[in-house]
Amino acid sequence: xxxSNLQQETDQSFMLQALALAEKGKxxxxxxxxxxCILTKNGIIIGSGFHKKAxxxxxxxxxxxxxxxxxxxxxxxxxYVTLEPCSHFGxxxxxxxxxxxxxxxxxxxxxxxxxxxVSGKGFDILRDxxxxxxxxxxxxxxxxxxxxxxxxxxxxxxxVTQKMGISxxxxxxxxxxxxKWITSAESRADVQTLRAQxxxxxxxxxxxxxxxxxxxxxxxxxxxxxxLSVPEEYVVRPLKVIVDKRKVLTLKEKxxxxxxxxxxxxxxxxxxVSEKKLTEKINVLYVPAVNNSDDxxxxxxxxxxxxxxxxxxxxxxxxxxxxxxxxxxxxxxLILYIAPKLLGDDAISFCKLEGYESMDEINSLKLAKxxxxxxxxxxxxxxxx
Amino acid sequence: xxxSNLQQETDQSFMLQALALAEKGKxxxxxxxxxxCILTKNGIIIGSGFHKKAxxxxxxxxxxxxxxxxxxxxxxxxxYVTLEPCSHFGxxxxxxxxxxxxxxxxxxxxxxxxxxxVSGKGFDILRDxxxxxxxxxxxxxxxxxxxxxxxxxxxxxxxVTQKMGISxxxxxxxxxxxxKWITSAESRADVQTLRAQxxxxxxxxxxxxxxxxxxxxxxxxxxxxxxLSVPEEYVVRPLKVIVDKRKVLTLKEKxxxxxxxxxxxxxxxxxxVSEKKLTEKINVLYVPAVNNSDDxxxxxxxxxxxxxxxxxxxxxxxxxxxxxxxxxxxxxxLILYIAPKLLGDDAISFCKLEGYESMDEINSLKLAKxxxxxxxxxxxxxxxx
Numbered sequence: 060x061x062x063s064n065l066q067q068e069t070d071q072s073f074m075l076q077a078l079a080l081a082e083k084g085k086x087x088x089x090x091x092x093x094x095x096c097i098l099t100k101n102g103i104i105i106g107s108g109f110h111k112k113a114x115x116x117x118x119x120x121x122x123x124x125x126x127x128x129x130x131x132x133x134x135x136x137x138x139y140v141t142l143e144p145c146s147h148f149g150x151x152x153x154x155x156x157x158x159x160x161x162x163x164x165x166x167x168x169x170x171x172x173x174x175x176x177v178s179g180k181g182f183d184i185l186r187d188x189x190x191x192x193x194x195x196x197x198x199x200x201x202x203x204x205x206x207x208x209x210x211x212x213x214x215x216x217x218x219v220t221q222k223m224g225i226s227x228x229x230x231x232x233x234x235x236x237x238x239k240w241i242t243s244a245e246s247r248a249d250v251q252t253l254r255a256q257x258x259x260x261x262x263x264x265x266x267x268x269x270x271x272x273x274x275x276x277x278x279x280x281x282x283x284x285x286x287l288s289v290p291e292e293y294v295v296r297p298l299k300v301i302v303d304k305r306k307v308l309t310l311k312e313k314x315x316x317x318x319x320x321x322x323x324x325x326x327x328x329x330x331x332v333s334e335k336k337l338t339e340k341i342n343v344l345y346v347p348a349v350n351n352s353d354d355x356x357x358x359x360x361x362x363x364x365x366x367x368x369x370x371x372x373x374x375x376x377x378x379x380x381x382x383x384x385x386x387x388x389x390x391x392x393l394i395l396y397i398a399p400k401l402l403g404d405d406a407i408s409f410c411k412l413e414g415y416e417s418m419d420e421i422n423s424l425k426l427a428k429x430x431x432x433x434x435x436x437x438x439x440x441x442x443x444x
Numbered sequence: 445x446x447x448s449n450l451q452q453e454t455d456q457s458f459m460l461q462a463l464a465l466a467e468k469g470k471x472x473x474x475x476x477x478x479x480x481c482i483l484t485k486n487g488i489i490i491g492s493g494f495h496k497k498a499x500x501x502x503x504x505x506x507x508x509x510x511x512x513x514x515x516x517x518x519x520x521x522x523x524y525v526t527l528e529p530c531s532h533f534g535x536x537x538x539x540x541x542x543x544x545x546x547x548x549x550x551x552x553x554x555x556x557x558x559x560x561x562v563s564g565k566g567f568d569i570l571r572d573x574x575x576x577x578x579x580x581x582x583x584x585x586x587x588x589x590x591x592x593x594x595x596x597x598x599x600x601x602x603x604v605t606q607k608m609g610i611s612x613x614x615x616x617x618x619x620x621x622x623x624k625w626i627t628s629a630e631s632r633a634d635v636q637t638l639r640a641q642x643x644x645x646x647x648x649x650x651x652x653x654x655x656x657x658x659x660x661x662x663x664x665x666x667x668x669x670x671x672l673s674v675p676e677e678y679v680v681r682p683l684k685v686i687v688d689k690r691k692v693l694t695l696k697e698k699x700x701x702x703x704x705x706x707x708x709x710x711x712x713x714x715x716x717v718s719e720k721k722l723t724e725k726i727n728v729l730y731v732p733a734v735n736n737s738d739d740x741x742x743x744x745x746x747x748x749x750x751x752x753x754x755x756x757x758x759x760x761x762x763x764x765x766x767x768x769x770x771x772x773x774x775x776x777x778l779i780l781y782i783a784p785k786l787l788g789d790d791a792i793s794f795c796k797l798e799g800y801e802s803m804d805e806i807n808s809l810k811l812a813k814x815x816x817x818x819x820x821x822x823x824x825x826x827x828x829x
Contacts, residue, residue, distance in 0.1 A: 227614065
């Protein structure tokens, strides 16, 4: 093994540890990305940290503070950071400057920050100070832990995930609407962790009327194996977005009184998107219909959500809205919890798509992950990257 | 750790090795069970073997021969056998007698043979010769590798598995019947290994007409990771059983000319089951209808298959036959290959069950195994144990 090979393996090993740290923020960092940082000196870790919540210290600052708290001198150290150190004064001073001041001599980064406020400028500050900068170590893994953030930055729209609990034969309810419960308690506990990783939950008046759900995050229902690595109050509380195109909701439904703010989506009389405050917790967004149809222009809703820094949206809806979103190519990933039940041919399908004439018309989705949850299966598919 | 604990752990460790050997016969031992045997002396393996094919040496005989070939003296040894050694003269002499003659002093067995010709008698021969006999080590695992054999012995009917390749929304074909190919080439290769583990494949004239399949075992299409541990000619060639209740097949379909014998199932004019030889490769079984209906009494077919020593049956059929078999409680396990595609709400469901009024009427199946095969998922459920 050559020295440069050895150096690369060492860099990868520390970066993987920094990535594991970064992931600890997955319930709390949004709208910021998950970032981890490890400081080493002579091959020994002298400090580490991760970003916990917007407005609190970045990973690099936390790692430098950790090193100092342990009485370690950071001068001459190497910093492993999962994302380019920031260059701008936001809620905290620029991390690139903090690394320079701390006397770090080498910075290893997994990837460039796609945020146009930073992109490349963080590296410039470091290089201008004579620091050696390596970029691209474990970039693939680094992108994976921040898919919604990166997608939102690059496309200026949130990353959208459709979640469904279905039977083995692809049904969500009996003909008469009965559906309690198709999936198991374990799967429903997993859904709580899924909600907690999203800044917004999108549903429809039809679902609110059918199920009267709270659609909040209940951390006490998290699976026992899931441990929060941040204080409970750091956990993201998703905005509940409800499409009510016929204005049928009374605002007395449970979803309005449970924790978390609500954004009601109403049809607009003209082509404009406008917003109105209804109560302390409830806002209304008026959006036009899609091409003179009965359906509202959800892409406008997503663009609005992006403008208020929402990076990802979880859809919990029925089959009609699922079909609408799929047929308008607005869904990035599909998560299915499949229960070991057969509901029968007259039961309601999870997705009301129809009308294919040839198998060639049908695209394959990309399977991203398959997890067994008790007798249920959780399947994660990528539809749009 | 006490001495008896240590002994038990040693016994388990060797038994697991014997079970791994037994499993090597999974493509060839039927109608016999998979059996493995390990001989040890002073904690060292001196010989090992497994049963490969009916009519060839049993596991114990193969292990004794292996020890002798290696120049090892079997007297005073311990034999680990995954199933009770046989006591009867079948195609080979009784293994229990062979173990006695070889001077084995201790026999550790995973389970008693459910075959009434043997059950307990093998142990009697050993004990009468002063051999210490331990029964029940790793019994759970031993039962698992011989589920079809044990089920057939205990219920006098073959173990029935329904296999389906379906879309994510539970469909097997478009409205116009198009279905080539829903699942991937990798899944179809896996189906070849599934067929090779069955003594009979059951299908219907409707499927034969729709797809004109060969339904034979093509070992050259096995996934590259699957290695046969027996000669190619040992591999089970399933009997192809075709239910043709309207006698619409011309016998010119591919399934009749491809390798493997065919049993055609025709309706009988009376309540009797009778058999007739049509050609060298094709027999006809006449069976009555179920309760004056149009459907044939498949349970009679299964009983007939049991009488000719068929332990397991793989169903490869369309949704109507699947519904028939499910609603008559004739299926033991369901294997679904789920492709990452949405065929839409007007496509054909994999199972034509219908008519549930309440979720309480719907039973949960038991998930036995979940495997990722490329972008597809293979799910194995237990319906009837």
